[in-house]
Structures are given as structure tokens and as C-alpha cells.
Amino acid sequence: MVWTAAAGDGPDVVVLVHGSMDRSAGLLKLSRRLDDRFRVVRYDRRGYGRSTPHDGPFGMPDQVDDLRRVILEAEPERCVVVGHSYGGNVALALADHHPDLVDAVVTYESPLSWLPWWGGSAGSSAMEARDDPAAAAERFMRSLIGDERWERLPSGTRAARRAEGAPMLGELADLRAAPPWRPDRVTVPVLVLFGEHGRPHHRRGAEHLADMLPDARLEMVPEAKHFGPNTHPDDVAQRVLRFIDASG
Template sequence: MTDPGTGKAAPAVRVHHESASNQPEVVLVHGTMDRSASFGPVLRQLTDRRAVTYDRRGWGRSRSSGGGTIQLNDHVQDLLSVLESAAEPPVLAAHSFGGIIALCAAARRPASVRAVVAYEPPVRWLPWWPVEAPWERVVREATPQGPAAVATAMFTAVTGRPPGPDQQRPGELEANGRSLLAEMGDPSLAEIYFDLDRLAGLRVVVGAGSESQPHHIEVARRLALLLDRGVFVELPGAGHSAHVTHPELFARLIETTR
């Protein structure tokens, strides 16, 4: 779809502004099986920062814009369209798969980004990522049972509990499962999808939780070492969903980019 006014590809996402300002200092990008609302606790910690977050394709209010043909590049283009609204280069703060999107966007337009905070980005092409990570195995084993079973298995694996009433609303698990399968099955994720050299000179904070899976911690640590201005920060007591369980620590990651 093209915007007739600009001739550019129109973003499929419905951008949700958490601030009255249209000049964000921080843009938050959520991961898989998630939506912008999960950053609410973090936003309440960033009381003096103008922040924007949005629902990515296939999730939340952008559910209808998803689909099996959506790939990483589409998500990156959506984020770049969000950056176009910023008067000054903002900080990109992202969780999990959102971290990959943020790193790709920053590598494509480093002058449009002040810094990147990437929490446990699943960078599969780094040699420290397992041939089949535990959650990848969970998805593979549940796939024959259908999308709803995939979403249930993944939610339980990540959070340690089964989906609650909100996640079990009619059609919710099915839709989440379809979007999850599309993202994790994206063939472009096996490629080298951002150039480390393009991030040279840009401050990149790579975070991981002390209670996270070992490969998430190792990949985050190694990625920070590979980056020119990369910094690794471990959040004590946190797991993969630190923005929900430890929002004050996640917010401090963002504050390190001041």
C-alpha cells in the first residue's frame, strides 16, 4: 500500500502515542506474543521522557496487518516510518524480537537514531545461538496441534504459567499463534540482517536478565562485545520479560543512554 500524498509505503501499524508530544525521545518496540500495552509499567518510570510505542503488524491493534507473508523487512520499514515523525533522533528501546527490528532500523539509518537498547535480541546468525533453541523446539513440537496450541505452549514456556482469561478470549490464542508462527518461521532470520559496521559510533546497550536462559545471556553479552560502542548490562533477578516483571530496571537501561 502506498501513501498517495508522499509516494512512500504507508505503514501498516497503528501508532499508539503514550505522550501528547509528537516528538518522541524514546520509541519502544515490543517483541513476539506481545503488544505495546505491556510497556505501560516502563513508561510510568520514564516520567520525564517523551515516549512512543506502537503495535507491530500482527499484534494488538495491528492484528489485521499481519499474515504469513510478513517478514522482518516489513517490521523494519514500519519502525522507520515511525522514526520519520521524530524531530530529533530518538532512542530505540526494544524487547526480544523488537530488538532485532531496532538494530536493523538503526543500521539502515544510523543518523536517525540516538542510541539503541536491545533486551535479549534473538540473533540467530551469531554462533552462540543454539541450532535449535528451547523455545524454537517448543514451537516445533506444538505446531502439528495448530496455532492456538502453539501460542499456549509458548506463553507457558516464557511465563511459567498457562494463558489467563485475557489471552484466552475468543480467537485470541489462534491469532497469536498465527502471528508467532509467521515471525519465528521467517526465512530471512537465518540471514545476516544487519551490518555491525553500520552501527559503529552508535551507543548500543544490550541487556539480559540474570535468570534468563543461558543462550540469551551469552548472545547478548557477545553481541555487545562485537559492537563498536556496545555495552552489556545484566538485570539482576530478571528473566526474559523484564519490561513487565522489572520495569524499573528496564527503564534504567534506557536512562543509561542519556
């Protein structure tokens, strides 16, 4: 089982899915900007935050099954899944394998790690240290937030992040091995977001993703980087709400 939290009322549900080496708290600001209109459900994916310890496995089929259970427990009349980074792939895989459970998907800078041109430095750096999960987790975090910010984190926080190396390596290896979803099977509307100041491969990935999917639209979040849902929650929420209204 995974830890979940919900806010807001109503029959329509928005589920927020966090990325690698993150937790649902990273999407709390976005949740607070959506829960006046929707019942917003956040959850810590297996192996992260309050869903630890977890013995795995950490591949995409198990991630999708967790998300499926979260949605079924919420019993929504209408469900939109918003996924940040790796979480976007979980949302798209759910739309592929369980299209009856989701009405629309929003992704924010989701990695396309199985493509030969993908150049994600955080994931590549982590996989180089795959024999030492704790060291791999630290490499991943240093690549994402920088050495200076990593060193400023409290020792307990650094230890907690290093303890999440196993789930991170499991999901990253699985994502590199094969596509987790087929574009032609993702038939729900999809909003593909990316940050104006994100890394070039994330922008290219968002553009490629929007081109691949049958019913997708692409939007840039001004001034944002990879953690736009946390740093620019108002802009992201506005785009999500417009998309939901247009897809309704």
C-alpha cells in the same frame, strides 16, 4: 498501518518495540517511567494486539519499515529505540538500514536465532508445530510463561494469543534464516541488557551481542528474567536513562 500510542512531551523521542507474542501494553510500565523526560511512543507490531488482523508479510524488512514509519510520524529531534526480545533485532536492523533515524539503541535479551548454538526453547518448540499456527503460538506461550500460568489465562486471551501464530511463525522463521543486521553497520551506541535470572542462552546471547557491535555496553538487570522491562521497569528505566545521558 500499525496501532500506536504516545505519552509525554518534548522533541526527543523514545520508541518502544515489543517482542514475539507480545504487544505494546507489555512495555507500558517502562513507558510510564520514561515519559516525564521524553515523548515515548509504543506500537503494536503487525499481527499483534490492536494491529490485527494483518495479512503480512512478517519478515524483518517489513518490521523495519513499520518502525521507520512510526519514527517519521513522531518527527523527533533525537530518537532512541528500545527493543525487548525480538523487538531488539528490529531496532538493530533499523540502525543498520536507516542510521539517520536513530541516535541510540537499547536491547533486552534479543534472540540471535540464526547462530548455530542458539538454543531458544520457546522458538524451537513453536517451529516444531509450524503446520498449525495456533498450536505453535500456544507452544511458544507455554514455554515462556509455563503451563500453569497459561491455563489460568482467560479463554479469550488464550484465543487471541493462538490467533497470533501466523505473525510469530513468520518472524521466527525469517530470523532463523539469516542475520537481520550486520554488526559493522550498527554504528550508533547500543546498550545490551539481560536479566540476572534469565535463561543461559539469553545471557550468552547478550554477551555475544555486546562483543559483536562496535559501540556497545553490557549491563545486567538484578533479579530480572526475560520479561524484565515489565517486571522490573524501574531498574530497566534507570539504565536506559543513564545510557541516554551518557550517549547524548
